[in-house]
Amino acid sequence: MTPIEDRLRASLRERAGDVEATPLLWLEVDRRVTRRRRLAAWTVVAVTAAAAMAAVVVAPALLPDGTGPEIADRPAPIEDPTPSDDATVPPPGTVEPGPLLVATERLIRVLDTDGATLHADELPEEGESTVVGLAVRPGSTVEQVTAAVLTTAEGMYDLRVLRADADGLTLEVIDDPAHQPGQGAGPGLVVSGPVWAPDGMSLAWLEQDTTGVRLRTVGWDAAAGSEPPVTDHATLPLAGAPAGQLDLVDWVEVATDRTLVRVTSRVATDRWFELTLRRGADGAWSVEPGRTLDGVVAPPAGDGPVRALAGTIPAVDGAAVAPAWLVRVGVEGPVAVPLALDDPRPIALPAALLGPDGDLVPAWAVEVEGGLVVGNRRTGSAVVVGEDGDVTVLAETVAHLSPIR
């Protein structure tokens, strides 16, 4: 034993001897254990409710007596690809999704924290409308939800405002031309989004057609969807943006006067894209002259194309905000990369997430407390990923998901 080792031991023992747990620790442990039980309930209830709703939507013709279907007995077994050997497995992850707004192609539901369906609405079949994207307005609560929902039918896009409260769920189309996606668009229009500005006062979506790529922003003076709209709407052409197949991911705050819109590409091999937006004195959002979508090479290079990103690592000393999670498709399959760690180890995701083309497009990912929910919009398959590597496959189909917070 060297002198420095002796001194170190003495110091550690003395310090440790000074420490006693507070009486509140057990209460905190108990609270978190209760949350774990609720998570398990969330998974089970969400699956069961989805199965019941799907049966109502899909199979009425199979019910000759007109009665409703029985509630599914039990969900499909939850796949846990993590080996259970104590010696090699990190402690289990815990993901707290919280209340959610979820949707398949036509069915939109508000889920409580425990996965129970509080509200549901279905787009009418005759219009063949489908949900393209949705985003819960920041500041919403499970008692009072406001969300933007982008839908499409026969090549036309509609922006709708969803409201859900004690009186039920409403889904209104916004008629004002300034708020209609695709106004003046060329042929081959594809719209991606919507996303809310960090303060919840503006909304954006991405329009792509044969004439180019542009970001549209809109806002309201009062509540979202109220009349009349304010004048802070803007169309921001993105010259030189990579052509086609862009997915608008989110809109995050970098500094008090600076925000960042983040975009992924379904064809890019190693990067995502960012666009800095600033709000002018008139309230309208603008891009610095000459700026367009900047490609950001994903670290480490060569680990497969970036298919989704989520969350942010808070800026330090003015550094750019980085995603907390990347979803990539490497040679060995899809992975989630927790970039918030200095040495992020990719977490293998089940191959069930991949589509028939062997790729994960279009992908979506949402950071929730303790982890990530990632899915394939085309197939509706989705998984919950814990920060320490636990992966749970959701047995229900989810094409769109936005936390209520």
Next chain:
Amino acid sequence: MLTIVRAAVDERSFAAVFNTHHRDAVRLAYLLTSDAAQAEDIVAEAFAKVYVRWRRGEVRDVGAYLRRAVANEANSKLRRRYLERREAGRQRGDDRGVRLIDEQAADRDAVWSALGRLPARQRQAVVLRYYEDLSEADTAELLGVSVGTVKSQVSRGLARLQALLEQPASESLPGGER
């Protein structure tokens, strides 16, 4: 009814597990973070994670499992760069009072202060080796690294501590090594 009874039994049994292990866990977490409040947060999270596998009967050695959970949890917090910087500020402010009662106490304070300036992995390695008295192999397994890495981290950590302790106070770098 059976489910309710089983849940109650679970809770009582887990409370016993908590009573047996929580003090050691909090002390380890504190030595890894220098922050009493964060140590409790880490331990609460570790117990909650252990509970899930404990309830399924998958944990053979709760103490060892909990120790690993605490180390992982502390590491995941400290490895966030922004948190580390913030923690450095807290650590400098959290000296738990002036303890210049005698030279030995002053020395232990100096060692403790220097420990707070080690990189997270070096700090974990020396705490596990010199407080928990884990072997190099056990430390390596707990941290998920090779024995060689543990040897290297401990060696560098001790050398760094030695250097910091020999350094005049006026030469100390604010914020410590990052």
